[in-house]
Amino acid sequence: MIFGEWLVTDCEGARLVHSIRSKGISFRKGRLLTAADVESLQQAGIERVTVVRFESGDVGEDEAAERIARATAGSHLDVAQPFTGRCNLIAATHGLAVIDRVCIDTLNLVDESVTIATLPPFEAVQPGDMVATVKIMPFAISGALLERALAALPKTPPLRIAPFRARLVALIQTRLPGIKESVLDKTVDIINGRLAAMSVPPLVERRCAHEAATVTDAIRAALQSGAELVLIAGASAITDRRDVLPAGIEAAGGTVEHFGMPVDPGNLLLLARHGAVPVLGLPGCVRSPKLNGFDWVLQRLMADLPVTPRDIMQMGVGGLLKEIPSRPQPRAERPAIAPRAPRVAAIVLAAGRSTRMGGANKLLAELDGKPLLLHAVDAALTSRVRPVVVVAGNEADRVRAILAGRAVKLVDNPDFAAGLSASLACGLRALPEDVDGAAVLLGDMPRIGPATIDRLIAAFNPTEGRAICVPTFGGKRGNPVLWARRFFAEIEALAGDVGAKHLIGDYADLVAEVAMPDDAVLVDIDTPEALAIAREPGRRPA
Numbered sequence: 001m002i003f004g005e006w007l008v009t010d011c012e013g014a015r016l017v018h019s020i021r022s023k024g025i026s027f028r029k030g031r032l033l034t035a036a037d038v039e040s041l042q043q044a045g046i047e048r049v050t051v052v053r054f055e056s057g058d059v060g061e062d063e064a065a066e067r068i069a070r071a072t073a074g075s076h077l078d079v080a081q082p083f084t085g086r087c088n089l090i091a092a093t094h095g096l097a098v099i100d101r102v103c104i105d106t107l108n109l110v111d112e113s114v115t116i117a118t119l120p121p122f123e124a125v126q127p128g129d130m131v132a133t134v135k136i137m138p139f140a141i142s143g144a145l146l147e148r149a150l151a152a153l154p155k156t157p158p159l160r161i162a163p164f165r166a167r168l169v170a171l172i173q174t175r176l177p178g179i180k181e182s183v184l185d186k187t188v189d190i191i192n193g194r195l196a197a198m199s200v201p202p203l204v205e206r207r208c209a210h211e212a213a214t215v216t217d218a219i220r221a222a223l224q225s226g227a228e229l230v231l232i233a234g235a236s237a238i239t240d241r242r243d244v245l246p247a248g249i250e251a252a253g254g255t256v257e258h259f260g261m262p263v264d265p266g267n268l269l270l271l272a273r274h275g276a277v278p279v280l281g282l283p284g285c286v287r288s289p290k291l292n293g294f295d296w297v298l299q300r301l302m303a304d305l306p307v308t309p310r311d312i313m314q315m316g317v318g319g320l321l322k323e324i325p326s327r328p329q330p331r332a333e334r335p336a337i338a339p340r341a342p343r344v345a346a347i348v349l350a351a352g353r354s355t356r357m358g359g360a361n362k363l364l365a366e367l368d369g370k371p372l373l374l375h376a377v378d379a380a381l382t383s384r385v386r387p388v389v390v391v392a393g394n395e396a397d398r399v400r401a402i403l404a405g406r407a408v409k410l411v412d413n414p415d416f417a418a419g420l421s422a423s424l425a426c427g428l429r430a431l432p433e434d435v436d437g438a439a440v441l442l443g444d445m446p447r448i449g450p451a452t453i454d455r456l457i458a459a460f461n462p463t464e465g466r467a468i469c470v471p472t473f474g475g476k477r478g479n480p481v482l483w484a485r486r487f488f489a490e491i492e493a494l495a496g497d498v499g500a501k502h503l504i505g506d507y508a509d510l511v512a513e514v515a516m517p518d519d520a521v522l523v524d525i526d527t528p529e530a531l532a533i534a535r536e537p538g539r540r541p542a
Contacts, residue, residue, distance in 0.1 A: 215248025266293020351393025
């Protein structure tokens with residue numbers, strides 16, 4: 001890759017290294033300069049710019065990042081569309097992130113140009129959480145370097161999600177004189193809360209005296225009922241392998257594998273087993289909702305990950321969980337560590353009167369075996385957006401009929417004759433509060449595919465200044481446009497038959513132009529002639 005400062009007149013086909021904003025132009029770094037761009041730079045009085053040119057054998061940052069991401073992604077991980085040399089791995093299920101630290105370190109040691117960052121091993125994640133991100137530093141790397149990076153990875157991907165699995169959990173609580181039943185009731189509620197967080201149903205509980213013999217009977221009863229995990233909360237903390245709870249476990253035919261753990265709170269945890277069923281003697285801190293060592297063991301077991309004495313003995317680094325002055329808030333109230341991918345919804349506008357079609361509702365016209373509207377709706381449903389909101393107005397009953405069976409939220413715009421702005425506002429009001437942005441799709445653009453929408457999502461990052469993502473082809477801007485939530489109020493305030501296009505100009509510094517491989521983002525069907533052309537084999541409306 002060639003890097004340097006060149007005369008603007010020699011920069012057509014090169015990529016811009018630094019963003020330029022001057023006299024009506026706003027070019028972001030990484031832009032592939034066209035002849036028109038060069039002319040605009042000259043008109044702005046700019047004589048020299050820093051650019052890069054690819055050499056033979058170079059692999060672009062996006063392609064390199066995606067190939068490495070796919071090689072590292074194991075089961076239950078989705079690979080997002082790459083953008084600006086970054087490719088994210090997203091959890092597809094609820095579970096624990098299983099990470100081969102040695103393999104990740106090996107990859108990061110190949111070259112400074114290739115990096116991968118992950119969550120801590122065994123972090124609990126929800127669907128949509130970001131588990132790892134691959135970042136290629138320069139605009140391109142050599143093909144030889146890419147092959148070295150890929151060769152550093154094992155055949156078995158070093159990242160995967162181990163899903164939580166629902167199962168029958170039995171809790172045994174022992175009593176001593178003076179212990180209130182309300183304390184035991186609270187323990188049940190707190191542990192059930194932990195299980196619910198992993199989509200595990202409520203436990204089955206038994207209470208008995210704090211004696212080895214009664215503990216033995218309770219364990220046998222729990223196993224006979226089909227328990228796949230037995231938890232024992234003693235009225236008094238375990239102090240030795242010969243104490244009441246371990247003695248009761250062994251008398252029931254179980255084996256004590258380990259006592260104690262280098263995690264505080266949680267030191268006095270007992271790991272045992274009865275055949276294939278894990279049996280845990282619980283530390284007293286389980287009666288609190290705050291994070292403790294029991295949580296780390298419980299989560300692994302619920303994800304069908306083995307927990308050995310060695311595993312527990314290696315939990316000491318990071319195992320100091322007590323609240324200290326530098327970390328004063330209760331951990332139960334702290335936000336989740338795992339970052340998440342942005343939650344992006346889709347609004348499909350399908351309320352218009354089709355005035356240029358001569359009165360017929362163009363969105364109901366058939367194209368390639370289905371109504372025109374369904375092309376846009378199905379593209380959204382196949383992409384990463386959720387939910388998909390369809391705004392109807394003109395012939396709403398017919399629109400509702402063709403959407404039957406599709407997982408969309410249909411909202412009626414009774415004021416559809418007032419124009420596009422009313423439909424936009426109607427769609428925005430129907431979105432859930434937790435979405436970070438919305439892609440606005442036009443129902444008359446049948447060539448938009450899910451990859452187009454997903455590429456906009458990959459570019460979307462309001463914290464990095466990419467709050468409005470606009471697709472382009474050949475330097476021309478098109479649709480759909482992805483808007484960050486911060487613009488929803490301004491869009492809702494619009495009036496008349498106008499969209500939000502002017503906001504793109506008002507917030508030029510927050511706009512990311514996302515180049516697309518074809519002109520689908522520029523093509524809509526407004527007239528009978530355009531529809532007729534679209535129906536002809538091999539023809540596409542311009």
